[in-house]
Amino acid sequence: MSAVRTVLGDVPPEHLxxxxxxxxLFLGSPQLPGQELRSVPxxxxxxxxxxxxxxxxxVQWTPYGLGRRAADLPPLSRETGVHVVAATGLHQAVHxxxxxxxxxxxxxxxVxxxxxxxxxGTSGVRAGFVKVAGGFHGLDAHARWTMTAAAEAHRATGAPIAVHLELGTGAPDVLELLCGRLGVPPHRVVLGHLNRCPDPVVHxxxxESGCYLAFDGPSRAHHATDQRMPEAVQALAEAGFADRLLLGGDTTTAAARSTGxxxxxxxxxRxxxxxxxxxxxxxxxxRVLVENPARAFAVDWSPPGEEHR
Structure with missing residues (x-):
């Protein structure tokens, strides 16, 4: 039976x-010095x-090595009553x-x-998806390495793969690799940051490929195209793709929080x-806020080694 793997355990998709x-919730990178998300309060x-x-x-897209603070996520989820889904995966090499x-x-x-x-680690918190990243209008060797590993992990577990698109670009290359050469079903792929490159043709x-499209602004660090995001979402919904759309905030720095x-x-x-x-x-x-993410992140979790499609 399909379930979404949260930091408190697997839950039915309809409970999200x-x-x-x-x-x-937590994030730290040398690319964002002094703006780490580290505060539990x-x-x-x-x-x-x-x-x-x-x-x-x-759904927290913070991957391996970037300050996920996995052990802090379960108590936060319990205290606030909000489900939290953690990520495994790897970001761009510069991080x-x-x-x-x-x-x-x-x-x-x-891994x-x-x-x-x-x-x-020793937290006992299980990740619910794999996060990887592309480059600007293409894929470098690091991206191909991480996406190949993500595809292997998908085949072993069924976990969805979420992809950071650098400035919203490179989606065709990502799909060509993940869904074409590596055989990951499109409905198991979430493409992030499409609002940062508001190209209606690419969208x-x-x-049409069948993947999920995440429009994950506004963000203080990436606000230049925020005003185009509702327009892009509306165009895709009116074209019949409302069931492919996801929304998020992508808060990446302490200053971008509502407490900042x-x-x-x-x-x-709001x-x-x-x-x-x-x-x-x-x-x-x-549908975009409730039904789509429930489908996008739900998995029939089976033991490692069983092939998933």
Whole structure:
């Protein structure tokens, strides 16, 4: 039976409720010096504010080595009543030092599978999906390595694969590799950051592939195309792809939190949801926030070694 693997265990997809399909409670990278998301009280405040507005689930896209703080996620979920889905996976090479990457050579898929099935480190928290990343308008050797490992982990567990698209670009290359050469079913792939490159031709093309499209703004760090995001979502919904769409906030820095100077997690429901409901109607927006993420992140979790499609 399909279930979404949360930090408190597997739950039926219909229990997720309203979902922020791409966000971060904790995150640290040398690419964002001084802006690390490390505060447990701040994370709790974000989840509580999201819950107060009707939020039910947050999917954290923070992968291996970037400060996931997996052990802190279960108590936060219990205290706030918000389901949290954790990630395994690996980001772009620039986020890691050579020692970290070298230690993963030859065993990356094994690490992903272990974190999906046994737990992240000693926390006992199991990841619910794999997060990887492409490059600007293409894929480098690091991206191909991580995506190959992600595909292996998918075949072993059925876990969905979520992809950071650099500035929203490179989606055709990602799908060509993951779904073409590596055989991952499109409905098991979530493409993130499509709002950062509001190209309606590419959006339509990737939607036709059957993958999920995550429009995960606004964000203080990536606000240049925020005003185009509702327009892009509306165009895809009206073209018949409402069942492929996901929404998220992608809070990546301390300043972007609602406890800082940014919109934070509450903005998704406080401001963006009403704006989309005015354009698309409450039924379509409910599908995007509730039904679609429940399908996108639900897996028939079987023992490692069994082939998944």
């Amino acid at each position: 409720g309203v979902c922020d399909a791409h966000d971060h 701040a994370a709790r405040a974000e989840l509580a504010a999201f819950r107060e507005l009707g939020g039910g689930t947050v 890691y030092d050579e020692e970290t990457l070298g230690a993963l050579r030859g065993r990356l898929a094994e 992903f599978v272990t974190e999906l099935t046994a737990g992240i 339509r093309w990737v939607a 100077d940014g919109p934070g997690m509450p903005y998704l429901l 401001r963006l949801r009403p704006r989309l409901e005015a354009a698309l109607g409450t039924e379509v927006v409910a």
